[in-house]
Amino acid sequence: MEKKIRVLIAKPGLDGHDRGAKVVARALRDAGMEVIYMGLHQTPERIVEAAIQEDVDVIGLSLLSGAHMTLFPDVIELLEENDADDIIVLGGGIIPDKDVEGLKEKGVRMVFGPGTPTDEIVEYIEQNVKVAR
């Protein structure tokens, strides 16, 4: 059987807006991927533990509270500690342009802001997971 792309979608932090995360989860599902949906209020520890157990290729983090500059890098650091930094981390939500470069330097591979067509996210994941394998 062909390997399926597995993606974890989680919302770290405290904001309660999961609409965007759900739309992306649904789009990835419709593109034939297996999406593990963790929902709201996740800690970096829980996200990384789930990513390891579920053997995902990609973690998609969505955040609208403004805490992305600490929570996203926390996830990356924990992945490194667990020898799991081959997992691609993507960010979404309300991320000011001025923060995007900083997040990329810290290891977030791509940031998709509001209004990104979901096709674009699907395409990015398909291409980059293929390269990583």
Add this chain to the structure above:
Amino acid sequence: MDLASRVLDGDRRAVARLMSKAENEAPGVKKILAELHNHIGNAHIIGITGPPGSGKSTLVDKLTLEYRKQGKTVGIIAVDPTSPFTGGALLGDRIRMNEIALDKEVFIRSMGTRGHLGGLAKKTGDLVKILDAFGKDIILVETVGAGQSEVEIVGTAYSTVIVEVPGLGDDIQAIKAGILEIGDIFVVNKSDLDGADETARELDAMLDMNSNNLDWRPPILQTRAKDGNGISQVADALNDHMVHMKETGILYKLVRARTKDELEEIISENIRSYIDGTHGEEELEELVDRIMDGELDPYNAAEIFLKPFTG
């Protein structure tokens, strides 16, 4: 270190990788599972099934907390449906398993059915084996939201829990064949809702009509899983059931029958891959030519093809 040794050594990443390989039927995975074979057979495998929304994931979450209190380690496999149209799946059972998510003695894995019917995925059994070899004392397998015929769990678990909720139907639903026949323990969840006692009574009446399986009368328990109400009674009943299975020798018979099924399945898989392989394919083509030339009929051709197996 190879993957099998890493699994036996307690490496969570290796467990997760091997599970993916098993699910994808990756080359070489059978050899690794063979290496693990001598390390399985120690876990209590428990199936949790019932209709969508009955509270299976919440029950799994709370049962796990109960087992952890008792010092037992737990593995969980949660199966959700794969879309028949896109092949994708949204696996959302983890949302309700937050309380146990950070416990290093708990391992949770979500699976899509990937086109398999019956309530489980095709390779759920392999993932159970991996958790067993990994050393988990208790393995909880949560099926997809089950209707009336998703009864495959009974071929994987040692004890099957049917989760019902009040108000889903009248007593005729309860005597229909299928899912209600496979329960070792019945749980009426959301017992604070109207009609819980009635549902329990109907289940009880149904069990009275059962003539087989006289030596184990499935208990009917009421829970409010969300608040943890009634959970320790479910764990006790599961323990009683396992003791009963061991003492009566039913467990041995069950495991033996499954071993036979599994062996048969592996053999037919191997024959299938022989047919699909290069050698098999060449011989097949040659036999087809001979049938087309009027030299052979398909029945005798099949016998010639199977000669290496039938001697």
